[in-house]
Amino acid sequence: MADTQEQPVGDAPVDPSAGPSKNELKKRQKALEKEKKEAEKAARAQELAAQKAASEVDYATQFYGALPLNQSQTRPKIPRVQISCLSAREGETVLFRARVQTSRAQGNRMVFLNLRQRSDSVQALLVVAPEKVSKQMVKWAASLGDESIVLVQGIIKKSPEPIKSASVQDVEVDVTQLHLISGIDGRLPFTLDDAARADTDEAPVDADGKPQQFNRVLLDTRLNGRVVDLRTPTNQAVFKIQSAIGDLFRQYLSSNGFIEIHSPKLQGAATESGASVFKVSYFKGNAFLAQSPQLAKQMAIAADFERVYEIGPVFRAEDSNTPRHLTEFMGLDLEMTIEEHYHEVMELLDALFLSIFRGLREKYSNEIAIVGKQFPADEFKWREGPEGTLKLTFRQAIDILVEDGVARETLDDINTENEKRLGRLVKAKYDTDYFIIDKFPMELRPFYTMPDPEDPTLSNSYDFFMRGEEILSGAQRIHDPVLLAEKMRGKGVDPESMKGYLDAFRMGCAPHGGGGIGLERVLMLFLKLNNIRRASMFPRDPKRLEP
The missing domain is CATH 2.40.50.140 (Nucleic acid-binding proteins)
Known part of the structure; x- marks a missing residue:
């Protein structure tokens, strides 16, 4: 009898011809899906990396x-x-x-x-x-x-x-x-927005209505950083108007027979008095910076030029730290012969100012408006038409002040405070910011001023005013050498110290007169800038020589 083998207890026998089980199929499917997701993730990461790399490529470098530093290498x-x-x-x-x-x-x-x-x-x-x-x-x-x-x-x-x-x-x-x-090397001393802000401006507010912090740029800070300060629209307009005043001055005088001269600023003696001139060393001796081109103008008249003008620096060694004084300013000066009366000169100067005022109003209204945004002011007024410019004598001006309560005994001269007071009174009564005062006392004028023929205590001299401040001083000059030497001695000036000047009149000189105008003061008062330093590009005063 053949042996019989018993089958082991457990799983059924595996048929090699049968396919994978359901569990195996599930495992394989999950593995495939995982591989697919990882591949897709890798592809997305690769795509993002490519995009990032592409975005970091600077395609605008050119x-x-x-x-490169402009050294005028080329001229395209x-x-x-x-x-x-x-x-x-x-x-x-x-x-x-x-x-x-x-x-x-x-x-x-x-x-x-x-x-x-x-x-x-x-x-x-x-x-x-x-x-x-x-x-x-x-x-x-x-x-x-x-x-x-x-x-x-x-x-x-x-x-x-x-x-x-x-x-x-x-x-x-x-x-x-x-x-x-x-570029900028360092920090700006202040922002142009701050520098352009009017003193009357209030602090801006945020979305909640709370005031925001902002800076007010003080005048000294402005002047210390003047190059930046001059970039503001206000200052660009101010100095465009300053240039215009010089142009209008030249145009009017050139069209009326004047020629421009250039006088020396170094001279051997003081023009008017030794107290207010700068003394400088001059080789083995001393010289003085010219207070004005006065001597040269008069000598040009003696040389038969008849009508001359000059625009140039004027130096005054006065320790005046006020809003209206500088130690160096630009003078607009003129001198002319007269035929019969010194009022010929005064009237020409008046017509010159009116021409300047009209020119500014007609051609520079935009610049005036720009300045007005930072320095609000009433429009400058002058009288036109048949009535013409208001002209007062010195005595009439004193009477106006006395009527307003100023003690007459204090008015031997009109000081700055009373000048401004007179300006307000004239504006209220005559509605003008511009007027002339004639016939000043002789004792208030320089030695070369011609005395009044009827009252020797008075002079043939005049001052012009804008908004209550003097902007021109002028007169008929003494052209007789004997009288001139006498007046020199009366003012404490030795005629021999100014022999070259006096000799010009010994050679014969026509009657003449003129005046000197402060450019910065005209600009300051026309625009009402309130401080003459704002009307000077790089102002010089007793405390400032830089920048």
Whole structure:
């Protein structure tokens, strides 16, 4: 009987021809799905890495950055425009140089720039754009310091609404290229926004209505950082008007037969008195800085030039730390022969001032308005028409002050306080900021002033006033050498110390007169700047020789 084998207890026998079990299939499926997800994740990561790498590639490097130092290496003739003309160039691509007045970034894809040329400004915008403006370009633009000088290329586009922060309000610049010409080394002494703020301005408020902190820039701080201060729209306008006064002065006198002269500023003797001149060493001796071109003007008349004028520096060694005095200022001086009466000179000077006032009002109203925003003032007034400029004698001026309560015995001269008081009284009574006072007492005038023929205590002299302050002093001059020497001695001046000057009259000289005008004082009073230092580009006073 054959042996029989027993089957082991447990699983059924495996059939090699059978497929994978259900469990195995599930495991394999899960493994495949996991592999697929990991592959997809890796692909996404690779795609993101590629995108990131692509985004970090700066495709705008040629469109921005610092330019090499301009040493006049080349002279490419690329047309450039002025900001003031951009409104007429809508849709055009333009190139111009400007300062970055302010910048404001919005995220890392956009930056606003306020760009300025002198008193003109425009808003510019950089926005990230493929192949044109990169994020790196926007970030670099946002990092530019205020007052940096840049070269800008962009497309002029219509602004959807007026841009109140710029003088050009109807268009803006879509920047395509931006290069740095000159950066800022160090910190600005103050911001232009602070420097341009009127003293009357109140602190701005935030969204909750709370006052925000802001800085008021004091005058000394301004003058210490004068180069930055002069960049404000107000100062750009102030000194444009100052230039205009000089131009109008020249134009009027040139059209009336005057020629311009240039007198020396070093002289061997004081013009009027030794107390108010600067003494300087001059080789082995001393010289004096000229208080005025007075001597040269009169000698030019003696040399038959008949009508002369000069614009030049005047030096006064007076320790006057007031809002109306400088130790060096620009003098507008003229001298002319007279035919019959010294009022010929006074009347020509009056016509000269009226010509200047009209010229400023007609041609520089925009600049006057810009200054008025920071220094609010009543419009400067003068009398026109048949009545003409108000003319008072010195005695009439004294009477006006006495009527207002000033003690007559205190009015041998009209001091600064009473000058201003007289100006207010004249404005109230005659509605004018500009007037003339004639016939000053002889004792108040320099030695070369001609005495009045009927009353030797008076002189043939006059002062002109704006807003109650003197801006011109003038007179008929003594052309007779004997009388001139007598008056010199009476004022304590030795005629021999000024022999060259006196000899000019010994050679024969026509009757003549003239006057001297302080340019800065005219500018200050016309615009009502309240301090003469604001009317001087780099003022000099007893405490300031820098910058």
